[in-house]
Amino acid sequence: MILQIGGVLSAANLLQITTAIGKIQFHDGRATAGWHARTVKDNLQAAPSELLSSVQAQVSAGLMANDVLRAFALPARVLPPLISRYTNGASYGLHVDDALMGTPPLRTDLSVTVFLSPPEAYEGGELEVQTPSGIETAKFAAGDAAIYPSTCLHQVTPVTRGERLVAATWIQSQVRNAEQRAILFDLDRARRKIFASHGKCEEFDLIAKSYANLLRQWAEI
Missing domain, CATH: 2.60.120.620 (q2cbj1_9rhob like domain)
Structure with a gap:
């Protein structure tokens, strides 16, 4: 794409x-x-x-x-x-x-x-x-x-x-795999939209945690 x-x-x-x-x-x-x-x-x-x-x-x-x-x-x-x-x-x-x-x-x-x-x-x-x-x-x-x-x-x-x-x-x-990058991009957009609408709420924290942990698992640095 x-x-x-x-x-x-x-x-x-x-x-x-x-x-x-x-x-x-x-x-x-x-x-x-x-x-x-x-x-x-x-x-x-x-x-x-x-x-x-x-x-x-x-x-x-x-x-x-x-x-x-x-x-x-x-x-x-x-x-x-x-x-x-x-x-x-x-x-x-x-x-x-x-x-x-x-x-x-x-x-x-x-x-x-x-x-x-x-x-x-x-x-x-x-x-x-x-x-x-x-x-x-x-x-x-x-x-x-x-x-x-x-x-x-x-x-x-x-x-x-x-x-x-x-x-x-x-x-x-930092993430070699294109499918993994796509997942992280979707999660990043979702957490930003939630934060813009509701601030640092429970839903934001859960998505932010998942994003951080997946990046921690997949990143090559």
Whole structure:
């Protein structure tokens, strides 16, 4: 499933980030792809620089400040985001993300795409994820994020007009198992709703206890 997380980046953040990206050099995106994904990757990637590091820090800060993302993903480690540009027919064909990335290696449990261009700025460029229930697509507002299991085959359809800018990153969760993460996410939402309506009541305490004890049982730290 694709989870849409709104408002990861504010309008002010987006303006700063896109202005900075306009000053960054880009190179062939195949340099950061695995050996098999390289055959279907056709985009541009921001080249390393101090300015890119600043952009990466802003995107990462927005992600980690988001309560929904933290509750859903339970991040243990997060890679610095890659900034990708798609124009003039660029695409990224069907592939699965590498299981291990970065140095030291990070286990990719969840993939995240943060949209930096508004959807009306380009045609095509949909993120398509193959899930057990069928193909799900994402083309969200600028500043929103799509998060989905890294175990899924996925692709970006060709951009036929305009420019698609995104930041892509990967999360190693404290809880490896996706079904266990889903249970914890449901419990977290339930306890927050109960607390908002009734405060620290008996029902809240029971759900909070179950959440804490399951996390204690399942977490890998």
